[in-house]
Amino acid sequence: MVALDETQLRDGVDRETVETVQSMAGTYKHGWETEIEMEFAPKGLNEDIVRLISKKNNEPEWLLEWRLDAYRRWLTMESPDWAMLKIPEIDYQEQYYYAKPKSMEEKPKSLDDVDPKLLETYAKLGIPLKEQMVLAGVEGADEPRKVAVDAVFDSVSLGTTFKKELAAAGVIFCSISEAVQDHPELVKKYLGSVVPQNDNYFAALNSAVFSDGSFVYIPAGVRCPMELSTYFRINAENTGQFERTLIVAEKGSHVSYLEGCTAPKRDTTQLHAAVVEIVVLEDAEVKYSTVQNWFPGDENGKGGIYNFVTKRADCREARAKVMWTQVETGSAITWKYPSCILRGDDSQGEFYSIAIANNWQQADTGTKMVHLGKNTRSRIVSKGISAGHAQNTYRGLVSMHPKATSSRNYTQCDSLLIGDKCGAHTVPYIEVRNASSRVEHEATTSKVDDDQLFYCRQRGMDEEEAVALVVNGFCREVLQELPMEFAMEAQALVAISLEGSVG
């Protein structure tokens, strides 16, 4: 009866999830604001602002030139219009590009010296900045796992936990601005090597004005002793957040990294344009998980974050492996395609995604699997859920290059429509340029089935509980790939985003 005991354990998790879901109201939970004195760069974007950001971070000359180069390229580029998104025109001169709490003027020596108001913000979000704590929701779990956190508030990183313990293992985990100071040779070597400055309009913008983000370096043969995570919080009004994350996994190393994002509720929209670059060398493995819960706008479509993100992993050497897992429930607009360049022979890329769009949200998201090496493998599992008036598009490219012989891709895209005013779209691009590779694609669209709902209700569940159960089942495949802490949060999010959207 061993099998049954396992069931009990899994059930225990589900039960807590159900309780979490039940205890949460149907509104955006993280919409409050931290009142704090901020220092802003002047509004608008020009070379002086780029110089100012670079100066604030005390950057070397090469990095300033790199930024200016990106800025000049950005000026010549056009905002992409191929996505199935209605994007209102963005006035880039009406934004602030740098906002920093005044208390961070002099960089605190450790997290203990950080303004208590800022620390409170993270406590309220359930993000532990004390090293003995684990992520909210798993306290009292059988084996409390340590999670190191880099806390990014508007344009600056407040600090990073477990630095010493990680350093003992040879792992570097710090904000990118610190990495520029302390490990300039690594930053110079890898920055822009996966996502070049002129990769696309938003990547160019980010390259010009990125203010902070996380840097991770795992030395050869090291298995990172704990999960790493970055929690991004946008707080200031009319301020864009442009973070840049760089992860380098040396030969035979292993790391699991999570990011979470929230923002206050505001009537005006806000811009978020991030770049994530991952370099994976021989036999290394990187797992990157995102729970994106930026403010999605209100039920009339007012406000919300415009989320334009470029994420790419380069499996540069043989048998490198990368796995993207994302749960996208927030943002008014999502434009995001975490991708894998499978350059090394036998390298592997995986992409698991749940995108939920409710009310007036628009999401155009998916992945690119670019097979360059022999015998490379990729797997895509995407679940799109639309409710209210939302539009949800899966857009994915699978490309098998001539030298990528004997490679395989499997893609499965499912869409679930709740109600009859929303839309779901699947746009797969498939290019196969050799005869020995194989690509499989499956796509389905279904409505939450009346038979399923009636079946659940006849057994005693109310309509909301029944929808949550059916939708959670639909999402399970993706949620299983998330680290446990996030899986629970994500399940709760799935239920919240859909509350009241039946019919």
Next chain:
Amino acid sequence: MLNINNLHAELEEDSEVKILKGFSLTINPGEVHAIMGPNGSGKSTLSYVLSGRDGYAVTEGGATLEGVDLLEMEPEERAASGLFLAFQYPVEIPGVGNMTFLRTAVNAQRKARGEAELSAGEFLKVVRAKANELQIDADMLKRPVNVGFSGGEKKRNEILQMAMLEPKMCILDETDSGLDVDAMKLVSDGVNALRDAGRSFLVITHYQRLLNHIKPDFVHIMSDGRIIKSGGPELALEVEENGYTDLLAEAAA
């Protein structure tokens, strides 16, 4: 227990399609009633109207469970007050473990009745014992609800749900359809084990053979939306022997 009085129902979408046309039946606590009838006589509709499925409009008459108006309640309220329907075609729910589904259902009903929810441990103990009786193994409890189950597994799973939910009034809608002899015996044993003085059954079936295993107190023949003849178990044998034709002709005369 269950009191159905002159029930008339039609399709919500098409009021021309009248399905129940004055159906009346009283079931007392502890009794087992069987309803037989040809295809299209309204047997399944009766079970749906009683359990509250969308798509039907009741135009006349009513139904009460222990004196409480059944038709005013939401489906989940009917379930919590003790009405259970074993589906003719149990529904598949991908990604939702059978065990999770069962416990969510049990606890939803307990909550609705103001009872304490069962802990994982308590629940597991009960499920194990009952699953064993129905020869449902650990694997089947873990698999997604009804996904990839054989016909027999689906019906045994319905009975397991019934055993766990401990309803007062059980409606079995053609539970014998798609079952081989062995599966029918298992399912019937499961049902018989649940028979007691406080629990009533309404067994809807097309064939007499199920009634060899689940012995009814009363048998009713349904045709064109109402009962045309009632009797004891011998009535089922008569149908088995002569078919429905004679009975229908008799009723028409």
